Amino acid sequence: MTAQLTTELAGPPPSPGIFDELSKREIRRAMLSGIAIPGYQVPFGSREMPVARGWGSGGLQATLSLVGEDSRLKVIDQGEDAGVNASNLRRLVAAHAGCTEETDTRSADIIQSRHRIPEQPLRDGQVLVLQVPGAEPLAGIVRDMDEQRRMHAEADYSKMWVRLYEDIVHNGLITEAAGYPVLVEGRYIMTPSPIPRWDVPKMNDSEAITVLSAGREKRIFAVPPHTRVVPLTFDDRPFEVERTPGAACRLCGSQDTYIVQEPGPDGTFSAWVCSDTDFCRRRRTGDAPAAPAAGGTAQGGTA
Amino acid sequence: MTSPQHTAPPPAPPAGVPAGSVLSVRALRKDFTLHTIDGRVVDALNGVDLDVAPGEHVALAGTSGAGKSTLLRCVYRTYLSGGGAIWFRTSGGHLVDVATLSDAEIVGLRGREFGYVSQFLRPQPRRSVLDIVSSAGVARGMAREAARDAAAAALRQVDIAERLWDMHATVLSGGQKQRVNIAAGTIAPPRLLLLDEPVSALDPANRAAVLDLIARLEETGTAVLSVFHDLDAIERLATRVVVLGRGRVVATGRPGDILRDPNLPLEVAR
Amino acid sequence: MSSTTVAPPRWALKAEGLGRIYGVQGPESLDGTGPDFGTAVSPATGAVVAAWDIGFEVEPGEALGIIGESGSGKSTVMRCIAGDETATAGRIALRGVGHGAVNIRELDPPARRKLRLDQIAVVYQDPAAGLNLDVTAGGNIADPLTAAGWRSYQRIRDRAADLLRRVEVPLSRMDDLARTFSGGMRQRVQIARALANEPPVLLLDEPTTGLDASVAAGVLDLLRTLLEETGVAAVVVSHDFGVIDMLTRRVVVMRHGRIVESGLTDQLLEDPQHPYSQQLVAAARG
Numbered sequence: 001m002t003a004q005l006t007t008e009l010a011g012p013p014p015s016p017g018i019f020d021e022l023s024k025r026e027i028r029r030a031m032l033s034g035i036a037i038p039g040y041q042v043p044f045g046s047r048e049m050p051v052a053r054g055w056g057s058g059g060l061q062a063t064l065s066l067v068g069e070d071s072r073l074k075v076i077d078q079g080e081d082a083g084v085n086a087s088n089l090r091r092l093v094a095a096h097a098g099c100t101e102e103t104d105t106r107s108a109d110i111i112q113s114r115h116r117i118p119e120q121p122l123r124d125g126q127v128l129v130l131q132v133p134g135a136e137p138l139a140g141i142v143r144d145m146d147e148q149r150r151m152h153a154e155a156d157y158s159k160m161w162v163r164l165y166e167d168i169v170h171n172g173l174i175t176e177a178a179g180y181p182v183l184v185e186g187r188y189i190m191t192p193s194p195i196p197r198w199d200v201p202k203m204n205d206s207e208a209i210t211v212l213s214a215g216r217e218k219r220i221f222a223v224p225p226h227t228r229v230v231p232l233t234f235d236d237r238p239f240e241v242e243r244t245p246g247a248a249c250r251l252c253g254s255q256d257t258y259i260v261q262e263p264g265p266d267g268t269f270s271a272w273v274c275s276d277t278d279f280c281r282r283r284r285t286g287d288a289p290a291a292p293a294a295g296g297t298a299q300g301g302t303a
Numbered sequence: 304m305t306s307p308q309h310t311a312p313p314p315a316p317p318a319g320v321p322a323g324s325v326l327s328v329r330a331l332r333k334d335f336t337l338h339t340i341d342g343r344v345v346d347a348l349n350g351v352d353l354d355v356a357p358g359e360h361v362a363l364a365g366t367s368g369a370g371k372s373t374l375l376r377c378v379y380r381t382y383l384s385g386g387g388a389i390w391f392r393t394s395g396g397h398l399v400d401v402a403t404l405s406d407a408e409i410v411g412l413r414g415r416e417f418g419y420v421s422q423f424l425r426p427q428p429r430r431s432v433l434d435i436v437s438s439a440g441v442a443r444g445m446a447r448e449a450a451r452d453a454a455a456a457a458l459r460q461v462d463i464a465e466r467l468w469d470m471h472a473t474v475l476s477g478g479q480k481q482r483v484n485i486a487a488g489t490i491a492p493p494r495l496l497l498l499d500e501p502v503s504a505l506d507p508a509n510r511a512a513v514l515d516l517i518a519r520l521e522e523t524g525t526a527v528l529s530v531f532h533d534l535d536a537i538e539r540l541a542t543r544v545v546v547l548g549r550g551r552v553v554a555t556g557r558p559g560d561i562l563r564d565p566n567l568p569l570e571v572a573r
Numbered sequence: 574m575s576s577t578t579v580a581p582p583r584w585a586l587k588a589e590g591l592g593r594i595y596g597v598q599g600p601e602s603l604d605g606t607g608p609d610f611g612t613a614v615s616p617a618t619g620a621v622v623a624a625w626d627i628g629f630e631v632e633p634g635e636a637l638g639i640i641g642e643s644g645s646g647k648s649t650v651m652r653c654i655a656g657d658e659t660a661t662a663g664r665i666a667l668r669g670v671g672h673g674a675v676n677i678r679e680l681d682p683p684a685r686r687k688l689r690l691d692q693i694a695v696v697y698q699d700p701a702a703g704l705n706l707d708v709t710a711g712g713n714i715a716d717p718l719t720a721a722g723w724r725s726y727q728r729i730r731d732r733a734a735d736l737l738r739r740v741e742v743p744l745s746r747m748d749d750l751a752r753t754f755s756g757g758m759r760q761r762v763q764i765a766r767a768l769a770n771e772p773p774v775l776l777l778d779e780p781t782t783g784l785d786a787s788v789a790a791g792v793l794d795l796l797r798t799l800l801e802e803t804g805v806a807a808v809v810v811s812h813d814f815g816v817i818d819m820l821t822r823r824v825v826v827m828r829h830g831r832i833v834e835s836g837l838t839d840q841l842l843e844d845p846q847h848p849y850s851q852q853l854v855a856a857a858r859g
Contacts, residue, residue, distance in 0.1 A: 154683045161719035162705075166712045168726060169748050234726035338848035339855050380837060382844045406837050407632065410822045427819070429794050438801075 018096050023047050024065040027220070031062065031211055034222035039184025040152070041135055046218040056089055056114060058215030059131035063093055063112045066127055066211075071099040074108035079116040079258070079275035086114070103278050115178065117199040119257050119279040120288075122208035124225065130193040132214035135221065137181045137191040157189050164232060174233060177242075181232045184223060189232065197241045198258040203229040249274045252283035320390050320398065321354055325495055325526035326378065328353040331402075332386035333370075333377055333550075347373040349550035350387065353528075355495070360517075360527040362541035364534075364561065366568045369547040371530040375497045377402070378528065379419050380409045391416075394494050414442035418493035418525075420484045422500045426472035432458065432483050433468040439487040450490070457486035462512055477504040485513050492520055498529035502536060514539060534562050534569070582666075582673040584630040585806035586654070586774045591627040591678075592662030593649050596620030606830065608849060613646065613830040622830045623649040627663070629825055629835070633773065636800050636807040638817035638824035638838060640853070646830040651778050651810045653678075655695045656685040667692055669773050690720050694767035698779035700759035703766065706752040710737060710762045713751055717769040736765035740795055757788035761795065768803065775805045781816060793819050814857040818842060826850045 023045075030044035049057040067073055075090040077083035081103040089112065094101050102108045105120040112129040122128060138148045141159045151157065160181060167174045178194035182203065192203055193212055203210060203223055210223040223229060231239040248255045250271045257276060261269035274280035282288035320327045333348040348370045355361045363371040376382040378389055380401055389401040393416060401409070413419075418439075426435060433454055440450030458468060461482035467475065472483050481504045488496060498517070502510045518540055520527060531537050537544060537558055544561040546554040548568050554561060561567060594602055602620035606613055613622050624646040631637045639647040653660040659678065666673040669692045677688060689695075694717075697703045704713050714733040715723075723729050734744055740761040746754070751762055760780065767775060780796060781789035797820055800807050809820045817824055818838055825835040826847065834847040845851045 154686065156686070156720070158716050158720035162708060162712050162716045165715040165719070165726065165729065166708055169709055169711065234729075235724045236728075237726050335844070336846075338851045376843065381839050383836070383840060383846065406823045406835070407630070407635070409837060410635070427797075429790065 018050060018092070019047065019061070019064045023061075027061055027065040030220040031065070031222055034211070034220050035209065035224045037188075038223055038227050039182075039188030039190040039221060041190075041219040041221045043218055044220050046215045049215065050092065051089065053216040054133060055085060056112070056131045056215070058213035058217075058220070059112045059114070059129050060089060060093070061215060062129045062211050062213040062220065063089075063110055064096065066110055066129070067093055067097045067099050069098045071097070071109045072102040072107055073099050074102045074105060074111045074278075075113070076111070076116060076118070076276075076278075077114045078260075079118075080277045082277065104282075105278055115194050115196075116258070116275060117195055117202045119274075119276045120282075121202070122206055124207045126208040128206075128208055128210045130195070130210065130212045132191070132193045132212045132219075133216070134179070134191065134194075135212070135214035135217045135219040137179075137189050152188060155187060160189055160232065164234070168234075168237065174237065180239075183228075183230045183232055185227050185229075190221060190223075190229075192229070196258055197231075197239070200229070200231050200239075201241070203227075205229075244272075247272045249280060249283075252280045254280070254283055257283075321356070323356050324354045324390075325357050325359075325392050326353070326355040326528065327390040328374070328378070328387070329390065330387035331374070331377060331384055331389060333373055333382060334385050347550055348377065348385075351547070351550070351552055353545055353552065355526040355528055357494075357524040357526050358521045360521060360529065360540050360542050362529045362531060362537040362544050362558070363547055364537065364544050364567075364569050365547035365553070369568070370550040371547055372499055373550075374547070375419075375421075375499050375528065375530060378495075379413070379417060379497055380404075391495065415444060416494040418488035418496040420481075420488035420496070420498050420501045422481060422503050426475075426480055426483060428473050429471050431469050432463060432472050432475070435472055435483060436486045436490055440490045443491040443493060445491050453490050454486065457490045458483070460512065460516055461486050462509060478506060478509060481505060482509060482513065485516065489516060489520060492523040492525045494525065496520065496525050496527045498527060498531075500530055500532050503532045510536075538562055580672070581668050583632055584673070585633045585668045586631045586808070587629075587666045587673065588650070588654065588663065589628045589666075590663035591624060591650060591653060591660050591665065592622070593624045593646075593653055593658065594620050594622050594661050598661055608828040608831055608833050611829065613644070624653065624660075624827075624830050625662075627825075627827075627832060629832075631774070631806040631808060633806050634801075634804040635823070636809055636821040638821035639808060639810045639827060640812065640814065640817050640824055641827035642812055642853075644829075645827040647810045647812075647827045648778055649830075650827070651695075651776050651808065654774075654808065655693060655776055656688060657695075667774060690717065691770045692772055693774045693776065694770070694772040695776045695778065696760070696763050696767050696780050698782050700751070700756070700763045703763040704751045704759060706759075707750060709748050709750055710742060710754070710765075711747045713762055714766050714769050717766060721770050732769070733765075736768060737762070739768070739799070740765045741791075755788070756784050757792055760784065760792050764792075764795065764799070768799065768805075771803070771805075773806060775800075775803075775807045777807060777809045777811075777820075779811050779813075779816075780809070782811070782813065796820055814842065814854070826853065 027044055030042045033042045047061060049060050051057050051060060073090060073093055075086045077086035090101050105118040110127050114131045136148055138151055141163055142148055164174050178196060179191045180197050180200050181189055182192055184190045192200055205226050207225055209225060213220045233239045247259060249259050251273055254274055257274045259272040260275045262271055262273050264270050279288060328351055331348050331351040335345045337343045351374060365371055373382060377384050378401060384402040390398050391401050392398050436457055437450040437454035440453050441447055463479060463482055472480060485501055502513050505513060514536060541558045544558050545552055546561060546567050554567055597618035597620045602615040602618045603622060605616040606622040627650050629637055639650060641647045652658040654665055664676045665678045667677060670677055711733040714736055715729050718729050718732060734747060737744060737747055742758060742761050751759060781792050811817055821838050824838045824841050825832045828849050834850045841850060842854055845854045
C-alpha cells in the first residue's frame with residue numbers, strides 16, 4: 001500500500017539526467033504559492049542545472065517542472081528564438097521532456113524568456129517563464145536582507161518611493177530602464193525581471209500566467225492572470241515607455257514594436273530591427289496585424 | 304516623588320474664606336531644606352493669613368528677608384509651600400488651592416488668570432518685544448490679532464518706542480525690560496497680578512507711567528498683591544498694606560496708618 | 574470596537590508605571606536599585622533597571638522635560654515611547670490610538686512601527702539616526718510623506734519646501750544631499766522631517782547637544798516657535814537645564830532609572846526639593 005502510494009506520488013519514472021520528479025513537485029508548489037500571493041517571493045531549493053546559475057537555471061527549473069510530452073515550448077533570449085542560449089535551453093528541455101519545440105508565440109504553451117515579453121498578446125492557458133537575475137527590488141535600497149523582508153511584510157515601501165523621488169530630482173525623470181519596479185495587485189513591489197519598460201504594461205491584466213524564477217537567488221514569484229501590475233510612479237509623472245520618433249524596423253517596417261539597433265559591418269550601430277524575431281517574421285509575411293499609424297517607435301539599447 | 308501631584312479635586316474650602324476674595328492665603332508655611340549644605344533648614348514663612356479682593360491692591364511691606372518675595376513666589380508656585388493653603392477663586396468661580404493643584408493645572412492658571420511681574424524675571428532669549436507681550440494676551444484668551452493690537456497699545460503706554468518692538472527683549476536696558484514685563488503682565492488684565500518690585504529699575508518718568516498703568520487696573524477688577532521698594536508707590540497704589548516680619552503678618556491696615564507707624568519694621572527709611 | 578463611545582482624554586501621551594529592565598525581569602531585580610541605593614544595577618540578579626515606575630501625561634501644546642545625567646534612564650524612557658525599544662512593564666497610551674484606551678507597548682512590532690508614521694515623531698541627537706545622509710533634504714522629507722501615501726511629486730515638493738521654510742533651511746539647498754549639510758542644518762532637516770505628517774506627539778532627544786552654542790541657540794529658538802505654533806505634545810529629553818528651561822513648563826528629574834522629582838520647570842529651578850535636584854541645579858548655576 002505504502003509502496004504503491006509512494007510510486008504514485010513520485011509520478012512517472014524519472015527521466016535520466018537533469019531533474020527528478022520530487023524536485024519538480026517542489027518547484028510547482030513554490031509556483032502555486034507564488035500564484036496565490038501575487039508578487040511575493042517564494043524561496044525554493046534551487047537545484048544544480050546543466051547551465052550555470054545566472055544563465056537561466058531558475059527559468060529552466062520552472063519550465064522543466066511545467067512541461068509535458070504534449071507541450072509546445074518556445075524559448076527566447078532578448079526576443080530571439082535563435083539565440084545560442086535560447087536554442088540550447090529549448091533543445092535541452094525537449095530532450096528531457098519529449099515536448100515539441102515551438103517559435104510561434106500563438107502556438108506555444110510555455111514560453112521561457114530572458115529579458116522580453118513577446119509582442120503577440122498572450123492568451124489564456126499560456127505560461128510565460130521569465131529568467132530573473134535579481135529578484136529583490138529592494139536590493140539597491142537596503143542591503144540587509146532581514147530588513148528587505150520586513151519591508152515587504154509590512155508593505156513599507158517609502159524608501160523605494162524616495163529613490164524614485166531622488167531620481168527625478170537628480171535626473172529630471174525616473175531613469176530606471178530594465179526591470180522597472182511594479183506594484184502587484186496593490187500589495188507587493190516586484191521586479192518584473194530586466195524586461196524593457198515597453199513590456200511592463202503587458203504584465204497588467206494579462207490572460208496568461210507569468211512565472212518569474214531566480215535560480216541563483218532561489219526565489220520564485222508569479223503573476224496570475226488578470227492581476228493588476230502597476231509601474232511605480234508619481235501621479236503627476238506618468239510612466240512612459242521607450243520611444244525613438246521616426247525609427248522603424250528595417251526588416252518589417254514596424255513602428256509599434258520594441259526595436260533595437262543592430263551593429264553594421266563597421267561595428268557602429270545604425271539600423272533598427274524588431275527585438276521579437278517571431279513577430280517580425282509574421283509582420284513580413286502578413287501573418288500579423290498591420291502596424292497602426294503610430295507616432296513613435298519603441299527604442300531599446302543595442303541587442 | 305516629592306512634589307504634589309494631586310489629580311483629585313482639592314478639599315472643600317474651610318470656613319473663613321471670604322465669599323468675595325480672589326486670593327485667600329491661610330496658615331501658609333515655607334521653609335527651605337538645603338541638602339547641599341548639610342540639610343540646613345531655613346524658615347521663610349511661618350503661618351501667613353491674607354485676603355485680596357477683586358479690585359483691591361494689597362502691598363506687602365517689611366524688612367528684607369521678611370518673606371515678601373517668598374510669599375509672592377508661593378502664590379505663583381515658583382516655590383512649593385510647606386503647609387497651609389492658597390485659595391484662589393478662578394474667573395469661573397471655582398475655589399482652588401494653588402499650593403496643592405497639579406502642575407498641569409498651574410500651567411493653565413498662569414496662562415489664563417495670573418500675571419507676574421518681577422525685576423528678576425528674565426525675558427525669554429531671542430524673542431521679540433511685541434511677541435512677548437502679545438503671547439501673554441493670547442494665553443489669556445485673546446485672539447492673535449487682537450492681542451497684537453493690545454500689545455502695541457500696552458507698549459506705547461509704558462513708552463517703549465516702536466522701533467524696539469521687533470528687537471529681542473534680552474538686548475533692552477533693565478528699565479526697558481521691566482516695562483516690557485509690565486506690559487505683558489497687564490495686557491488683557493489678569494484676575495490676579497503679582498508684582499515684585501516692578502518699578503525698581505525705572506527712571507522717574509517711566510516709573511510714573513507704570514504706576515499710572517497699575518493704578519488703572521483696579522477699575523478692571525484685577526486683584527493685586529505687590530512688593531514695592533519705595534513707600535511712595537505703596538502709599539499711592541495700595542488699598543491695604545500687610546507688614547511681614549520673620550515670616551508672619553505683624554500688622555495690616557490702610558497705607559496712611561501703617562506707613563506712618565514708627566514701630567513697624569519697614570525696610571526703607573521714611 | 575464596542576458601540577459605547579469613549580471620550581478622548583485631555584492628554585496626547587500618557588505613561589504609567591513604565592519600566593525597562595535589562596536582564597532578569599521581576600521584583601527580585603528591583604530590590605537595591607534606584608536613587609536611594611545609588612545604582613541601577615540589581616545586587617541580586619545583576620539586571621540593569623534602566624527605568625522603573627515612570628509616569629507622566631503630556632497635553633497637546635505642552636512640552637514636558639525629562640532631565641538627568643547620562644545613565645539616568647531618560648533616553649531609555651524616550652526610546653520606549655518611540656518604540657525603538659520595548660518597555661518591559663507599564664502602559665503607554667496615545668490619545669490618537671483608540672482614544673487612549675490602547676496600551677501601545679503591547680502592540681506587535683509592525684503596528685508599533687506604523688505609529689511612527691503619523692502618531693509619534695522623534696528628533697534624535699545624532700541627525701544620522703533620523704536622516705538618510707545619502708538622500709537630499711527634500712528626499713528625507715519625502716520619506717514620511719510617501720509612507721503616508723503621498724503620490725504626487727509636485728505636492729511632495731511643495732510640502733517639503735514649506736517644511737524647510739519653516740525650519741529656516743534655504744530652499745536652494747533642498748536638493749543637496751543631507752551629508753553636505755552642517756550639524757545645525759542637518760538638525761533642522763531632521764525637525765522638518767519629523768513634522769512632515771503633523772504627528773500629535775514629538776519626542777526630542779538632546780536635540781541641540783553636540784552643536785556649537787550659537788547654532789544650538791538657533792535650533793532651540795526654532796523648536797520653541799514650532800512647539801508653540803503646532804500644538805504638538807512634546808517630550809524633551811536633555812541633561813541641559815538651559816534647554817529644559819527654554820522649551821518646557823513641566824519637568825521630571827530622573828536618576829538611576831527612577832523619577833526623583835517632578836514639578837513646574839521654574840519651580841524646579843528656583844525651589845528644587847530632592848537632594849539630587851538641588852545638586853543638579855547648583856551645578857547648572859555654576
